[in-house]
Amino acid sequence: MTQDFRLPDLGEGLPEAELVQWLVAVGDTVALNQTIAEVETAKAVVELPSPHAGTVTALHAEPGDVIEVGSVLITFDTGGDDASSSSPLGTSATSAASAEEPAAAPAVETERAEPNLVGYGAAPRSAGRPQRRARAGAPARTRSDTAVLEAAPHDAISVDAMDVAEARVERPRSTPPVRAFAKQLGIDLALVEAGGASGIITRADVEAYAERVGLAGAAVATPAETAGIPDTAEALAPARTPGERTTRTPIRGVRRMTADAMVRSAFTAPHVTTFLTVDVTATSELIASLKADRALQDHRIGVMAVAAKAVCLALGRHPGLNSKWDDEAGEIVEHHYVNLGIAAATGRGLVVPNIRDAQELTLVELADAIRALAETARAGKTAPADMMGGTFSITNVGVFGVDAGTPIINPGEAGILALGAVRRQPWEHHGEIALRDVMTLALSFDHRLVDGEQGSRFLVEVADVLREPGRAMLLR
Template sequence: MTTMTEASVREFKMPDVGEGLTEAEILKWYVQPGDTVTDGQVVCEVETAKAAVELPIPYDGVVRALHFPEGTTVDVGMSIIAVDVTGGAGDAPVAEVPAQAAAQTQATPEPMPEAPVAEAPKAQAAKSVGSGRQPVLVGYGVAVSSTKRRPRKGTEIAVPRVPDTVQAELNGHGGGPAVKERPLAKPPVRKLAKDLGVDLATVVPSGPDGVITREDVHAAAAPAAPAAPAAPAAPEAETVPQVPQATATASAAVSVPAYDTARETRVPVKGVRKATAAAMVGSAFTAPHVTEFVTIDVTRTLKLVEELKQDKDMQGLRVNPLLLIAKALLVALKRNPEINASWDEAAQEIVVKHYVNLGIAAATPRGLLVPNIKDAHAKTLPQLAESLGELVSTAREGRTSPAAMQGGTVTITNVGVFGVDTGTPILNPGESAILAIGAIKLQPWVHKGKVKPRQVTTLALSFDHRLVDGELGSRVLADVAAILEQPKKLITWG
């Protein structure tokens, strides 16, 4: 079989499409082996911990192989697609990639050409440094590293650990000291092991492909239990979800039943939902939250919304109560700039921002996203309306970029769209305040000495009590409330 020269095949690697992301899930391939691609053409869509992103190919050629099927989570820096840059339609495919690769990727990912198992880590590192890693997208350079690739889901090829004695011989030491392989574990697990005083080298891994889990560390840190005969493996183990070893060994005499798929559905926590969960836990247990509430009459604000919809300067723009609430918050921040800040734990400083990147919490099928409007404080009302419309539309379509969710300073969350009166919102990490808007309802209200039906809502402001005291938080919430009750203050205060 004729094969193509290594120089004619380019490997497109998974880029870091955010800041410090380590992996991404392939959502959809737009090309298949045999397709012709051009520089800048989008070849796939991936989901990171922050957003869904389309990846363009950086060169011309013919697709020879897709290394991972849709739904696979891939480490940053790993090759995901091979392209023959000679572009010859009659060229033979790469020997490692069968012609029917497109059909096979739906079941089992085609393995990438890799170094043999017997190759020593030192040799691999030398090869990596010698060849260097290439930037795969404009603006996203990648550094030389020895990051260990995660074995792909669905493959049946198990790569065993190299024995220490063999490793020593491969390194050219003969009978010299063996090079001990570092246990596989994620950074949070390593920190947990350090806090509990557990040596990871002594922990028996139960995760996929020998990865040590949190349960493994807790099991190793627990007092040793009397030895008991291990329970026999259930014959249907291949058809039920894997049970962590820490759970199985906690009571060796009791078998763990499989869950009923007709009564339960298990959804893997990954991507945006995983990142959101970690961020909310970190925020809730790092920043001391305080939430204050105020119920107000917003009848005049709603009347102004209707008037603005007829204004020629606002034609074609999204005009709704959220627009005026956002403007009211921006005016309140201008009057009380100390709340537009963040806490720098490392430097033990309060960082006051002289700009407002206004975040808008948006519920999407992939989870909660908080993109922000850059320099919202400097925008006119029509400009703010245009930015809000673009932000909401992009978020609902799942096209929010990672850059749009970075650098926020304060956030608005509208729980009223779900008919909820109010809530205690959790701060977006790195910010000191978040304003929740409740449902606007027609209620009896004392207006000019008489009880009348008025449009009423409740606002809730959560803030970081390390840098925002009760007085400052109350002033900001009171200012927002005053503007929404008397919208003319947008002129007198703005």
């Protein structure tokens, strides 16, 4: 039986999405809940799980196409008849293998299961990779054949056939430059283990694997050799034709959402920005001592994490900065928790996912959360739900070498703190001039919710913790 899968409402109330890439092709046999495509909405890149088990018979869109919610995206042959086939939501599944296929062809999942469509929960990552339909007359490929093919690009690697089969159960998660780098080395990413908490394979993970299997001296490219490998932004940029004087790129996806949100915020909330330059030498010394602690070597604790902790402490004492102006209800909503937004620049635009209940986390836990959040954002895998419900945000413009800026408040929040670059410069210290680590903080706040005194006191309290981290022990 033929079943169409229409683009579902992705749980955001958005009318359309752009197809980023197909993860299956016509002729592939897929399992229930197996990831079949990636689509980009105005908020994030989302993986679509299959609501049916069967064989792909038609793809109704190409990468780059904008698809309306409700439009047919893909068609399956689920096998059987109306009485035995899966329902429109895919509550059951049957094998789609034809009689002409070899008996050794892999069977798809047949047990009854409720599909995890976007908006109904995360899709399980246990489904196998798509299996190509065997050509007529072609011999079935055995597991040992697959192992030989996998090991062929790098004979130095000795891999058991069972290990290869098990490693390919999940589609590896990585970024375009990492995939290009792995391809350059002839390494299958399915064999590489992600070292970070996010589960995303990084270049360092690939290099570590290459060194472990004996490829380190053979093909690990130098920065000059990898200059042609695009980063995330370059990979998403349109190709330039020689001689063209302009390039036009459609405004959509995350870029449009960011622009709409910033315009709405700038012309709705009356912004006020206040600046404060602070001596953060004690924070720099604290960070250096934590990095030297062998027990904390797996945690990257930096000024961002210390600032996040300071913000959480200060928000508890200045709740106006952790409030929301509800125009429809005619109310000011004061939050008794902190969902701390962390602005992350990606190739697709600026996203601000948030750390839930950040006020409950220790400094180390905040550092880990910020790192995982940033890695996920750069890979374009931030879930839409992770960018909703923020109460206050931080942006670190210092990583770009910028001293200060005027940040725009994230819609629905009362304030945002920008961290400038930490610079070593002459500064007054105990009545003398000394070289100190200095940075500038910039706080933008909604003047409907926060007046100048409240905003200034909040900023000073955050600065006090950065100036003397031990003061955090005195705050509640």
